[in-house]
Amino acid sequence: MTNPHRSAASAGRLPSIRRALLLLGIACTAPTIFVAAGAAYEDFLLRKERVYEAALASARSLAGELERELRGVETGLRILATEDELERGALPAFHRRLGDALRLQNVDGYMLLDPKGVPLADSGMPNPGPAIRSALSDAALAKMGRSRDIVMAGLFSTALHNEPMLAIGIPVEIRGEVRYGLYAQIRPQRIGQALRRQAMPDGWVAAALDDDGLIVGRTREESRYVGQHAVPSLAAAAAREREGTLRSETKEGIPVLTAFSRSRDGRWTVAVGAPLSALTADLWRSLIWGACAGLTIIAAGIWAAYRLATRIEHAVAALVPPAIALGRGEAIDVPESRYSETAMLGRSLLHASRMLSQARRQAYHDPLTSLSNRLLFCELAARALAAGERSARPAALLALDLDHFKAVNDTQGHSSGDLVLKIAAERMSAALRATDIVARFGGDEFVVLLDGADADTARDVARKLNQALAEPYPGILASVTASIGIACFPRDGRHLEALLAQADGALYAAKAAGRNRYEMASSSSATNPTPGARAVREPAALS
Secondary structure: OOOHHHHHHHHHHOOOHHHHHHHHHHHHHOHHHHHHHHHHHHHHHHHHHHHHHHHHHHHHHHHHHHHHHHHHHHHHHHHHHOOHHHHHOOHHHHHHHHHHHHOOOOOOEEEEEOOOOOEEEEOOOOOOOOOOOOOOOHHHHHHHHHOOOOEEEEEEOOOOOOOOEEEEEEEEEEOOEEEEEEEEEEOHHHHHHHHHOOOOOOOOEEEEEOOOOEEEEEOOOHHHHOOOEOOHHHHHHHHHOOEEEEEEEOOOOOEEEEEEEEOOOOOOEEEEEEEHHHHHHHHHHHHHHHHHHHHHHHHHHHHHHHHHHHHHHHHHHOOHHHHHHHHOOOOOOOOOOOOHHHHHHHHHHHHHHHHHHHHHHOOOEOOOOOOEOHHHHHHHHHHHHHHHHHHOOOEEEEEEEEEOHHHHHHHHOHHHHHHHHHHHHHHHHHHOOOOOEEEEEEOOEEEEEEEOOOHHHHHHHHHHHHHHHOOOOOOOOOOOEEEEEEEEEOOOOOOHHHHHHHHHHHHHHHHHOOOOOEEEHHHOHHHOOOOOOHHHOOHHHHO
């Protein structure tokens, strides 16, 4: 036997609800600081990834824009290279042609050089110009001699322009021999203007690099950095890959998240940098706010847990006397509670037996056929008809009896009748849609609701059921068939009671017409159903 004093002493050593809830409140709220910090960092990583994606998209777009600009320049050069003045050696006439082309093209000058780099015609100089070597590098001239395609000759400067110029040229072949190099001159400012055509967030910077990693255009401080090499980390990455992202610095020394993309012809690389300072400032701001919010939540959680624990203790303590009285078999009175759990416990003490009996009464399926029973059918059908009323969706109700079923019971026994009912239920379920509702009301009486079915669909389903149920039943001597009555919603009624009555009337008409058939309520005596029809057999179930 349990020692009550020992039990009381053990209970005294157990933690109280108040203490447990306080500890739970602290345990649940304290991690909010770490969660907030983790969320802030995850947000930082997500934003960084989005910045990389946006920068890479901008770099791709700008590279495509510069490629289109270069293609236009190349087209102009190729047209000039086919002029017959070059074939005839009429250089003064070709010099005038360059001046005319300059007014139509988006370039800053044209020049024609011999293989040694001596200018033969220059749109920026009177013809004939001074017979001096151009400012192009030997490497650029050698590249022209080897190539049969457009050549990026890089940046150069002359005393005439007194500023760096970008030279883009093509070889001019005459009778299979490269006689000249025809170059277009472009100021880096034009490259910068092309880069600035695409709007970018404040603080972002974009630069165009040639295939040697030299800056040939920039969105800001062009005069300071054009002609210089890109920062080593960017230059190395651009030399290895066609496009990518990295964390680097600008020429000014500003930390940036950088994305770069090379044009499809491989002559340009565009790099876009987004300042890292904005992201890190947002990260620290989020961390500080998260810490403050976490401390506030912890304090609020402790206070709320204390208040809640006190109230729960009182609510639970109020149930102790009724529980003791229930154990003695006495009548109990459960006080009202402000919490659903303790109120539910009180109601359970009062109504346990009633809940069990109610659960038995509300069994929803026929034990023999596993079909829905009358109660479940009425609930589902009423719900479907209400939905159909709101959405103007039709429905059909079929009342079905098995013909000659009584003969099976009388001649072969009720076990054979039960077998017929099971097989009939299986055949009906197989012939119907998953959304249709079929129920056994009792005996050999079945009811089907076809949600969304009009009269034609209902006839088709009834015909299928007649065929399926008229098939022979294994071991059954009697010819079991089915008679079906059909009522359509809303034509034959807007409520379940009316539809059942109409369908029953049509069912009796089908039986009177010879069985193994179906009848529509509107085309039979169902409009005046037989007195005592089954549609009104159980009005309580339809309420």
